[in-house]
Amino acid sequence: MTNILEVRGARKTFGGVIANNDISLSVPEGKIVGLIGPNGSGKTTLFNSIVGYHPIDAGSILFQGEEMSRLRVPHIARRGLLRTFQQTRVYGKMTCVQNMLASVPQSKSGWRHMFARASAADSRRADELLKFVGLFAKRNLRAGDLSFGQQKLLEFAMALMYKPTMLLLDEPTAGINPTLINGLMNRVQRVNREFGITLLVIEHNMRVIMNLAEYIYCLAHGELLAEGKPEAIQSDQRVIDAYLGAH
């Protein structure tokens, strides 16, 4: 099994704060890997480093064998590595359909492409994906008028519209109504199985992540605390201590 994403010894500091120290993890192609840890443990910082928001101070990040740590955000996205945001981000004044059409792959970005019309195939795909997340009836509403949970679903659909190779999901179930969480989990699994998209998921909901991920990394205080299969992580005393504040 080849690793699609390899982080080796990543370190990131903000002034005197060490947000990530010597983090190494790998995500095998086609799998779902989880990233957990208490608040402030450096999960989102690691995500931001991977997708190019800020350069890392040391270490290396390889995506499909290519070094990512010196590339900027849009360039990394164009290689098929995409992320969603913890504080959901959609284009609020545009309709759901427009949000979807604005999210088509940007790999061919010539001048012709810039001024092209949205193709019929793109429109169809947008409709299908909106149906997939259950927002088809609201497709002509402005994204800013949707509830937070619906915006999360829309953001998820936008990411799928992009046809990414790998997707980083930052707390996909945070703020979502508990009855909808099962549906969302099911969709995440289908995306992995049916669309073949590799996933790295940050999640605080233990029930969700233990069911979803095949392998889990746990961060605490900016360092890698533990890694292993879900069952092993669940019973790892260090992880339990970190979550209960004993660390």
Next chain:
Amino acid sequence: MNRNGLRFGFYAVLVVVAIALPWMAPDFRTQLSFLWVMVVFALTWDLLGGQMGYNSFGNIVFFGIGMYACAVVQRDSGLSYYPGLFVGMGVGAAVAVAAAGILGSGMLGLRGHYFAIGTLGLGIAAGEIAGGWDYIGAGSGLVPPLFPGAIGGRETFFYFICLALAAMTFPTLRWLYAGRFGLVINAIRDDEDKAEAMGIATTRYKTAAWCISALFLGLIGAAAGNLIGFIDPRDVAFAGATYGVWMVLMAILGGKGTLWGPVIGAVIFHVTQELFWTYLLGWQRVALGILIVFIVVFFPLGILGWARERWPERFGHRVEETVAQPKAGQ
């Protein structure tokens, strides 16, 4: 109701009225020409300020550049009047677009208020440079060549030039907004970080948007210089305090980020302004100031923006519960 028929009828009436106007109101040809200049101002400003969320106070620079470049070609090229004018307009547009490309790659890295302040500086600097540069007449300005036709022919001629430019700008922008370009610049307006995270080459789109804006501003600037007949560096070409502010106001009044908003805003603003000059002479600036305050306070979203918030379903923003159900028995 046949929407296409209605739309066609509406455009047809608009075209007929626009063409007939110089004969319907011959005394107002200059003011009516300026109406089309204002429409182009508002539309090109809205491309950045409304659709892309980049409030530019520097668009006046491209207007002035077009105006000067055209006048210089007319003065120095040795061509006779009409070829000189049209070559000059082309050169004016080209120089304005080039300026937008060069300035854009630097300025468009700024966001929000910083971009607004930066572009404000750009307009002021351009006026000062033009006012001190002898080749283009420095502080005493530049006079475009005399119109060769009959007396009164100049106004009619430039009325149609300005009308043609406005009539080019509107459908071009409409076409752009309906495609990927429109989607992307709206995405940049709503959340530029998200757009970058979705792989969009934002700088390229932003620069292209400014160049398109500059293209039409350069053209209309070239025409306006000849229409006015005298190019003053600070009061006509790089008139940031008047035209530069008005273009913002007109777009906001009509509703920024909408297709028709800037057009409606330009018409209302221009007509109101001309009425102030006619009936409130001596107080016209005060009245204009009060109008500006009134617009910003009571119509922060503009006329169409207000209508869209009020009746979102009339603008197509509605839940469609009637998802096509499979027929029984299938």
